[in-house]
Amino acid sequence: MTSYDVAVLGLGAMGAAAAWRAAARGASVIGFEQFTSAHARGSSHGGSRIFRKTVFEGIDYVPVVGRAERLWAQLEQESGATVFRRSGGLCIGAADGELVRDAMRCADEGDVEIELLDADALAARYPQFAVAPGDVGVLEPGAGVLDPEGCIRAELDLAKTAGAELWFETRVTGLRYDEDGVRISVGEETITARRAIIATGAWFTDLVPELELPLRVQRSPLVWFAGADHAAYGPERFPTFIWESGELDGWGIPDVDGRGVKVGAGGSARKPWLEHASDNDYPIGPRDTDPVQAFVRRAFPGLDPVPVAATPCMNSKSPDGDFLIGVPAAAPSLVLAGGFSGHGFKHSAAVGDIAVDLALDGASEIGLGRFSPDRFLGTA
Incomplete structure (x- = not known):
């Protein structure tokens, strides 16, 4: 048997970051991924993700996104890749x-530069939006777009350079743990580690079913649209957005790669729940695209409401919509990082780093009470 300081199970958004940060601190690291590097089977593909510090989800996220911002800049500097x-x-x-x-409250808490625009100012500055008379906009000039595949590849490359051993297209078939460490089965081989970081995304509960974590997997398609004036929807003139105003409920990302504007329906859309992450392999259909098309028709008169592209995606959702980050009392050698509920990628560099704090040091300077897995396990 070979032993490591840290084993990372799942090398998507959170796991790739954890492998990078653990190896950078000099830990011996092994990572496992059942698919290929930066694959399109989970929740971190499609060429773009929103980065914003106006984290209206709550002030507990403010220090997390602050650390993430610093780490995204560090990733670009160390890797030479442009990911933001x-x-x-x-x-x-x-x-x-x-x-x-909530956006303004979190901007104040995090000392984030913002500008409040009334409906007239919104319409004048961003005529692409069909703004309702009562709408206002909180504009964060420093927000933008992350390249998810680029982020993951750069993190994995840095992890390998720092000595991490990464196994792709490798399925973990068993996980045993006690207070002294973990034993990981890969076929007939057994690997031991002092701590394991579980970051398997929508497959999160597969390896720890005994914890009975109440996470559910929801299909959430990625859909792109185009307009006659392509330049009007590039990042120089069209910002990322979250829009909740009456019947208008959605989000979007400018055209950063020539595919068009990526748009998603918000929480009011009836997206299907999946029995298991592996069930998300069926083709895109009207049930996926109809809610997004309806939003685009109302919100963006300059976009053709017929999608130019669409692909499946999914989210692992917690009952309260908050992340799950921490060491459960019932499994002290495991660090859990899951349940990101559709708003995790922007934070992922920090989440990986925090998971490494817990794995190597037993604590993090980031307050994690709101994210404790024990809130679902009856031991919080």
Whole structure:
């Protein structure tokens, strides 16, 4: 048997970051991924993800996204890859609505530069949006777009350069753990580690079913649209956005790669639940695209509401929509990092780093009470 300081199970968004950060600290690291590097089978593909520090999900996310911002810059510097493109970002909604209120609160908590735009200012600056009379926009000039595949590849490359051993297209067939460490079965081979970071995304509960974590997998397709004026929807003129205003409920990313504007329907859309992550392999159909097309028709008169491309994606969702990061009392040699509920990628560099804090040091300077897995295990 070969033994390591840290084993990382799952090398997607969170796992790739954890492998990079653990190896960078001098730990001996082994990582396992059942698919190829930066694959399109999970939740971290499609060429673009929003990065914003106006984390309206709550002030507990403010220090996480602050660390993530620093690590994304460090990743670019160390790897030489360009993984972030600034476009600005909007949160659009009623002036007294929850989205705008929480975005401004978190911007204040995190000392984030923002500008509040009323409906007239929004329409003048961003005529692409069909703004309702009562809408306002919280504009974050520093927000933009991350390249998810590029981020993951750069993190994995740095992890390997720092000595991490990474196994792709390798299925973990068993996981045993006690307070002293973990034993990982890969076929007939057994690997031991002092700590294991579980970061398997939508497959999260497969390796630890005994913890009975209440995570569910939801299909969430990625859909792209184009307009006659292509330049109007590039990152120089069209920001990322989250829009919650009456019937308008959706999000979007400018055209950063020639595929068009990526648009998604918000939480009010009836997206199907999956029995298992492996069930997300069926083709895109009207049930996937109809809610997004309806949003585009109302919100963007300059976009053709017929998609130019679409692909399946999915999210692992917790009951309260908050992340699951921590060491459960029932499994002290495991660090759990899952349940990112559709708003995790922007934080992923920091989540991986925090998981390494817990694996190597037993604690993190980031407050994790809100994210504790024990809130679901009855031991919080």
